[in-house]
Amino acid sequence: MDRNGHRKIGVYVCHCGLNIAGTVDVEKVAEYAGTLDVVVVSRHYKYMCSEPGQAIIKDDIKQYELNRVVVASCSPRMHELTFRAACQDAGLNPYLYEHANIREQCSWVHKNRELATEKAKALVRAAVRRVFYQEPLEVKEAPVNPNVLVVGGGIAGIQAALDIANGEHKVYLVEREPSIGGHMAQLDRTFPTLDCSECILTPKMTEVGHHPFIELLAYSEVEAVSGSIGNFKVKVRKKARYVDESKCIGCGVCEEKCPWKVDSEFEVGLAKRKAIYIPFAQAIPNVATIDREHCAYFKTGKCRACEKFCEAKAIDFEQTDESIEIEVGSIIITTGYDIFDPSVISQYGYGRYENVITSLEFERITCAGGPTGGRILLKDGREPESVAIIHCVGSRDQRYHEYCSRVCCMYGLKYAHLIREFTNAKVYEMYIDMRCFGEGYEEFYKRISEEGVKFIRGKVARVTDRTISEEEKGKLIVLVEDTLLGKMIRAPVDMVILCIALEPRSDTEQVAKIFSLNQRADGFFMERHVKLDPVATASDGVFIAGCCEGPKDIPDTVAQASAAAAKALSLISKGRITLEAATAHVDEILCQGCGRCEETCDFHAPKVIHKDGRWVSTVNETVCKGCGACAVVCPTGAMSIRNFTRKQILSIVDALVEV
Amino acid sequence: MNEFEPVIIAFCCNWCTYAAADIAGTSRIQYPHNVNIVRVMCSGMVDPIYVLRAFEGGADGVIIAGCSYVDCHYINGPVKCDAMFERLKGIVHTLGLEDERLRREMISTSESIVFAHVVEEMVGQLKKVGPSPFRKVREDITV
Numbered sequence: 126m127d128r129n130g131h132r133k134i135g136v137y138v139c140h141c142g143l144n145i146a147g148t149v150d151v152e153k154v155a156e157y158a159g160t161l162d163v164v165v166v167s168r169h170y171k172y173m174c175s176e177p178g179q180a181i182i183k184d185d186i187k188q189y190e191l192n193r194v195v196v197a198s199c200s201p202r203m204h205e206l207t208f209r210a211a212c213q214d215a216g217l218n219p220y221l222y223e224h225a226n227i228r229e230q231c232s233w234v235h236k237n238r239e240l241a242t243e244k245a246k247a248l249v250r251a252a253v254r255r256v257f258y259q260e261p262l263e264v265k266e267a268p269v270n271p272n273v274l275v276v277g278g279g280i281a282g283i284q285a286a287l288d289i290a291n292g293e294h295k296v297y298l299v300e301r302e303p304s305i306g307g308h309m310a311q312l313d314r315t316f317p318t319l320d321c322s323e324c325i326l327t328p329k330m331t332e333v334g335h336h337p338f339i340e341l342l343a344y345s346e347v348e349a350v351s352g353s354i355g356n357f358k359v360k361v362r363k364k365a366r367y368v369d370e371s372k373c374i375g376c377g378v379c380e381e382k383c384p385w386k387v388d389s390e391f392e393v394g395l396a397k398r399k400a401i402y403i404p405f406a407q408a409i410p411n412v413a414t415i416d417r418e419h420c421a422y423f424k425t426g427k428c429r430a431c432e433k434f435c436e437a438k439a440i441d442f443e444q445t446d447e448s449i450e451i452e453v454g455s456i457i458i459t460t461g462y463d464i465f466d467p468s469v470i471s472q473y474g475y476g477r478y479e480n481v482i483t484s485l486e487f488e489r490i491t492c493a494g495g496p497t498g499g500r501i502l503l504k505d506g507r508e509p510e511s512v513a514i515i516h517c518v519g520s521r522d523q524r525y526h527e528y529c530s531r532v533c534c535m536y537g538l539k540y541a542h543l544i545r546e547f548t549n550a551k552v553y554e555m556y557i558d559m560r561c562f563g564e565g566y567e568e569f570y571k572r573i574s575e576e577g578v579k580f581i582r583g584k585v586a587r588v589t590d591r592t593i594s595e596e597e598k599g600k601l602i603v604l605v606e607d608t609l610l611g612k613m614i615r616a617p618v619d620m621v622i623l624c625i626a627l628e629p630r631s632d633t634e635q636v637a638k639i640f641s642l643n644q645r646a647d648g649f650f651m652e653r654h655v656k657l658d659p660v661a662t663a664s665d666g667v668f669i670a671g672c673c674e675g676p677k678d679i680p681d682t683v684a685q686a687s688a689a690a691a692k693a694l695s696l697i698s699k700g701r702i703t704l705e706a707a708t709a710h711v712d713e714i715l716c717q718g719c720g721r722c723e724e725t726c727d728f729h730a731p732k733v734i735h736k737d738g739r740w741v742s743t744v745n746e747t748v749c750k751g752c753g754a755c756a757v758v759c760p761t762g763a764m765s766i767r768n769f770t771r772k773q774i775l776s777i778v779d780a781l782v783e784v
Numbered sequence: 785m786n787e788f789e790p791v792i793i794a795f796c797c798n799w800c801t802y803a804a805a806d807i808a809g810t811s812r813i814q815y816p817h818n819v820n821i822v823r824v825m826c827s828g829m830v831d832p833i834y835v836l837r838a839f840e841g842g843a844d845g846v847i848i849a850g851c852s853y854v855d856c857h858y859i860n861g862p863v864k865c866d867a868m869f870e871r872l873k874g875i876v877h878t879l880g881l882e883d884e885r886l887r888r889e890m891i892s893t894s895e896s897i898v899f900a901h902v903v904e905e906m907v908g909q910l911k912k913v914g915p916s917p918f919r920k921v922r923e924d925i926t927v
Contacts, residue, residue, distance in 0.1 A: 200806045201823070202798075229809030230821055234900075240817045247820060646854050663857055707825070727859040752858035753829030757868055769825060775837050781793055781820040782841035 133165045134253055135191040137182060138245075139173035139198035141228055148232040150242040154197065157246045161253050165189050174204050179211040186215040193256045197225035197249045218261030220706065220768055225252035251780035258772045262706040267747055269355040270454035271697045274299065276347055276640075279307020280679060281459035281671025281686040283329050288690035290338035294697055297451050298333065299361055300343045304408035305330055307461055308672075311391060311485060313492040313499075314543070315679060316535040317569035323494070327407045334409040343410055348448070350639055351729065353748040354666025355454050355702045365444040367415035368401075372439035375403060375411035379431035379440065387419045393486050396496040401431045401440075406494065413439075455666045455693040458650065459686060460636060462672040465519035465526070465626035472587040473518065473623060478601055479504040481588060481621040484536060491543050501548050509550045509619035513603045514540055515585045516556040519626035520676075526626050528647050530676040533624035534560045538570055540622055541578040552578045553616050555585050555605050563678060581616070583608045588621050627676040640667050641728060649675045660689040664728075665702075668692050707768040708749035709756065715763035716741045722755035722764050731755055731764070790844035790910035792819045792903070795834065797827045797850030799857040801891040801899060808896035815900035816907040819847070826850060828861035832872045839881060842919040844910050847902065849889040862890060880917065884909045 136158040140146035151169045159167035166189050170178050173196055185191055194217065196208045201224035209219035227245040235241040271294050275286045278300030286296045298305070310330075312322035333339050342361055349360040383399035391404045398404070400419040403411060413431075421428035422442060432440040464485055467475040474481045480503050482490075493499035503509055514537045520530040534556065541552045559580075561570040574580065583606045592598050593615075600617035607614050629648035630636070637644050641664040643651040650669045653661040660668045668689040671682040696702070709722070709730060718740025722731040730749035731742045742764070756764045756771075765771060796802040802823050808815065824830055827850025835846050848869060853862050869888045876886050887906060891899050 200809070202803065202806060226806075226821070226823075229806040231809075233809035233812055234815055235817045236814065237817065244817050244820070251820075251822075641859060643856065643859060644854065651854070663859065725864060750858055752826040752861055753824070754826070754858070754861065754864045757829065757831050757864070766825075766829065769829065771831065771833065774822065774824070774831075774834055777822050778793060778834055778838045778843075779841055781822070782791055782838055782843045 132163050132193055132257060133189060133191050134163050134193040134195060134256060135182065135185050135189065136161075136164050136167040136249060136253060137173050137178075137194070137196045138167075138169040138227075138249070139178070139196065140169065140171045141198060142171065145198070145228050145232045148235060148238055148241045149227060149245045150238065153242055154227075154245045154249055158195075158249050158253065161250060163257060164253060165191065173198050174207055179207070182208070182211050183215040186212065186217055192217065192221060193259065194222045195225060195249065195252045195256050196222075197227045197245065197252065199228040200226050200230070220262040221256065221259055223252045223256035223259060225249050247781055247783075250783070251777040254776040254780045255773050258770065258776055259768065262767055264706050265704045265746070266701045267355050267704060268701050269696050269699065270357075270452055271295070272297065272451070272453040273693045273697075274347075274357070274359055274451065274453040274456045275459060276456065277307070277459035277461055277671075277673070278302075278305030278333075278341075278343065279459060279461045279671060280309040280326060280329075281461070281682045282307070282457070283326075283333055284683050284686035285457045285459060285670055285690040285693075286333060286339055287329065287336070288687050289693055290336050292694055293338055294694070296339045297361075297453065298339055298341050299345050299347055300341070301346050302404065303344045303366070303414040304404045304410070305333060305341070305343060306405070306407075306409070309679065310405065310407070311393070311488060313488045313495070314539060316539045317563075317565045319539065319542070323407060330407065330409040341410060344414060347639060350456070353745070355696070356747070357453050357456060357666065359451050359453060359456070361449050361451060363447040363449060365417075365446050366412065367417070367420075367440065367442055367444050368413045369439045369441050369444075370410060370412050372437045373412040374437050374439075375408075375413070376437075377403060377413075378434050378436070379413050382430045382434045384428070384430060385419055385421050387416065392489050392496050393483070395486060395489050415440075455668065455696050456640065457686075457689045457693060458636070458640060458642070458667065458669045458673055459671045459689075460630055460633075460673040462627040462676065463630050465628050467518050467623045467625050469525075470518065473515070473585070473621070474588045474601070475623060478588065478590060478621070480509075480601060480619060481623065484533070484540075484622060484624050487540060487622050491540075491547075501544060503619055507619075508548050509544075511551040511553070511600075511616075511618040512544050512620045512622065513553045513555060513616055513618040514622045514624065515603070516554070516624045517584070518623040519628070521557060526628060526647065528676070529560060530627045531560070532627065532676060532678050535563070535566055535569070535678065537624050538573045542573050542576060545576050545578065550619070553603070553618065554578055554580045555603065556580065556582060557584055563680065581605055581607050581614060583614075592617075627672055630673065633673075640664060642667065642669070647675070649673065660685055660692055666696065704747055705749065705751050707751040707766060708746045709744045709751065709753070710765055710767050711742050711744055712763045712765070713741050715761045717761055717763070718742060719760065721758045721760065725754050725758045788911060788915055790818050790907060790915070791842065792845040792847060792906060792910070793838040793843045794819050794821045794847040794849060794903075795824050795827070795830045796821050797861070798823055798825050800851035800855055800893050801849035801889070803893040804891050804896045804899045807893065808900050811896055813896055813900045815903045818907050819903045826856070826858050826861040826865075828858065828864035828868075830865060830868065832868060832875065835872055835886070836875070839876070839879070839885070839916065839918055840922075842916060842922045844916045844919075845885045845887070845906055847887045847889060847906065849891050849899070849902075852890040852892055855892050882913050884913050885916065
């Protein structure tokens, strides 16, 4: 073997029409490349990416027995894969190819022909030096476990689980609360069609409950995830309900007999529930749960009334949390949102004035199954004579959330319609902008604006009970500037509804850690690409859908959930995954087993193990993303990244500083 | 005598700053030719050795640029890069190189103008500071 290890490099300089050739003297660059060590052939051509351009490379590989190829053209982000494929077609390992970016980072950003040509030469020189050290890499594949985990049982999780299960693949649906249904179960009617939320949701919930391919793990939480795309191991903690799910028939006798009342989470504090409870009538699974915190038996050791009256003998005070491990190939996160707490905006008086309520509270009030039986009433039982609906509470506000919550305009209009329909009250909509962008939304806006609702464009300054005239007496005064009239307005009303923002779950950060996800600046989970990959994440095999990705309405949530299901199904249908070839690699002779790589890695790829009597690091290549952080912290140089080795990068650096 | 033209090496992460530099090209934003980009997968991949080797070879300035904390493709790359950079800054200072010669930037994909601005600013600063003292050393050694 000679000094060059039989390396034979071919260099191809692209004109890209005049895009490159207009500024860079491509002939000179090609000529220069030909003088470089180990370059056996160097050409320039009008369009390297075209079929004839690629054919030149393929022919040369055969004729000159090239074993390394460099193309100097556009950005590698554009055509690296094209030329890698061309090399592979001609029997050359795709990792023996290197790309020099002389268009986006040279000809397009410089005008001086001489300087641009010199720079292009340097970039080609660097690529030739780098490719010299490149090694063939093997593209490996691994099988995919066809089971799917869906985390969160709101409408997004329900839709995703059903889509996959209907394809006859096993789905584990994990829900933290005692029942699935999420926020959608709490809503009354859905805009713009005004069909009842429960009527369209509960059939889907029932389907989930009975589906032979769905294993529902309600009242459970994911504790840890290990493994990677295709083969995740997930630890789920089933919280103790103190009720045997297999025995309970959901008759509700225990609820009747339980003497202890607490605020109902489902009714957002507008009604009471018992310490043993079924969260709502259509709950799935329809079984009771004992709230340990409020149960008299757990607090004082006495009571057990529920146990006495349960004919099914389902109550089990000895039950404990159970940890189970499941194996899945992909994960869909549909953990939803929290609602903004408007009491922090003290000038709106939430918590101070009893008739200032949140939108979710109003949903429960208008719901036929809610605490008032669907009648719109004030706290003292009167019907309101006037109502103000304040938009953008916590949204589109730099002090709280800059983003638009996307659903408030539409439900605000829905409230106006319901109030006009069921009461004689005067309704004010106080908005910044009306954003009615979905199917049938603009038409709905037009319809409501013809129903005698008063629209005031302006951000509400404050809500107060300080009255200045006889007619304002006993009312809440909403102070707002009508920016269309340029006038301050005092609107006396009986009820104020705050259209509160949708915000990221308070535990988003912990969940992000468990599943190796990123968060955007606004706190929601970050998609892989905002436009072109909206349900994938930085973690391969983990998808997101619904409001955990950002505020959205039900149609968008369902569409996204089905998209995430399609992603999971496409993985299952292919049955195997291609692994990143440019992964970390350990030189076991140099490795001292110090474990710094293990500490720094966010994907848990390196692990120090005991092997042949000493500690060494090994890399799980299915998890490794090739970010290279481990190689930087490695004190002995044992860790390196394939296709980004020290030698390769240093050879570029050397080539570029050479003047 | 010709005006001194500094040589700058910019380590740019594939996902943000390298893409920003590409978009500078697509938008035909002009910036000085003095910068040469080295594509790395993550700013957290930049080993201090790479930077020191660039200086040793006679580079007048080095930029390490990548995603901001929230954009990272690998969750925490910029944090790791920051930690490395803190150590590196000390070493570069000890070697007697001026602070202007080493820059840490976070430039996301959409900020191609920022990229061009950073290059322009650095070229201006380096022209004032003058050639790297290591250039001379290198010339002495090679002769």
